Amino acid sequence: MRMNTVASPSRIRHRTHASMTKLTLEKRAAEVISLLKKAYPAARCALNFSSPEELLVATILSAQSTDSTVNLVTPVLFSTFPVPDRLAGAPISDIERIIKPCGYYHQKARYIKGTCAMLLNEYGGKVPRSLDKLLSLPGVARKTANVVLSVAFGINEGIAVDTHVLRLSGRLGFTFSSNPVIVERELMQIVERKNWGDFTTLLITHGRKICTARRPLCGNCTLNRVCPSAFTFSPAQAIHHRRRGA
Ligand code: SF4
Numbered sequence: 001m002r003m004n005t006v007a008s009p010s011r012i013r014h015r016t017h018a019s020m021t022k023l024t025l026e027k028r029a030a031e032v033i034s035l036l037k038k039a040y041p042a043a044r045c046a047l048n049f050s051s052p053e054e055l056l057v058a059t060i061l062s063a064q065s066t067d068s069t070v071n072l073v074t075p076v077l078f079s080t081f082p083v084p085d086r087l088a089g090a091p092i093s094d095i096e097r098i099i100k101p102c103g104y105y106h107q108k109a110r111y112i113k114g115t116c117a118m119l120l121n122e123y124g125g126k127v128p129r130s131l132d133k134l135l136s137l138p139g140v141a142r143k144t145a146n147v148v149l150s151v152a153f154g155i156n157e158g159i160a161v162d163t164h165v166l167r168l169s170g171r172l173g174f175t176f177s178s179n180p181v182i183v184e185r186e187l188m189q190i191v192e193r194k195n196w197g198d199f200t201t202l203l204i205t206h207g208r209k210i211c212t213a214r215r216p217l218c219g220n221c222t223l224n225r226v227c228p229s230a231f232t233f234s235p236a237q238a239i240h241h242r243r244r245g246a
Pocket of ligand 1: 146171172199210211216217220221222223224227228229230233
């Protein structure tokens with residue numbers, strides 16, 4: 001019998017539906033969070049920062065980049081142009097030169113300079129603790145606003161959906177959508193509000209270490225008994241799965 005090397009959406013959908021009849025999505029989401037908290041008790045936002053204002057700038061820079069690249073750039077940026085006052089007045093060409101490794105540096109330089117100017121002019125130099133106010137800042141969309149509110153202030157207004165959260169939410173059968181706005185809305189219905197920030201941090205950590213985009217390590221995954229996509233990515237995984245009697 002010919003075996004697919006990658007789980008088809010219909011197969012995952014079928015397995016997801018079967019799983020949902022045994023355990024509600026809410027309970028399964030809670031179980032996933034509990035298992036991941038045990039696996040990653042020290043999971044935290046990977047960006048380095050020393051204030052909410054620095055976190056905001058770092059998160060804007062992290063779009064289409066990696067946290068490790070941002071962490072290489074921000075010490076130079078923040079020591080040269082402290083946030084927000086000096087960065088708001090910095091020459092755009094100097095900002096671009098420092099942040100170039102993060103990619104999209106023309107646009108990001110305008111965003112972080114504009115955001116720092118707005119923080120100074122409208123919010124007393126501080127990051128506002130409101131989703132709507134954060135969304136009014138240049139370069140700040142829901143993902144960035146959710147990260148800043150959750151990580152800096154412990155405020156859960158939404159769930160930050162990055163590429164890892166998007167991928168794992170699909171594999172775990174929490175959503176069939178690939179639209180981050182829809183995925184966030186669906187996740188907010190099944191994840192307890194108190195866990196919204198942790199959910200993002202834990203899924204990002206797990207997505208980097210185990211459930212990677214190209215080669216998920218289902219055999220080493222603490223979620224493989226609750227995940228509808230477990231062992232469906234290669235013939236070897238499927239054989240291993242059948243031998244386990246799962
Ligand atoms: S069992 Fe496999 S597909 Fe499911 S979360 Fe773990 S690594 Fe990802």
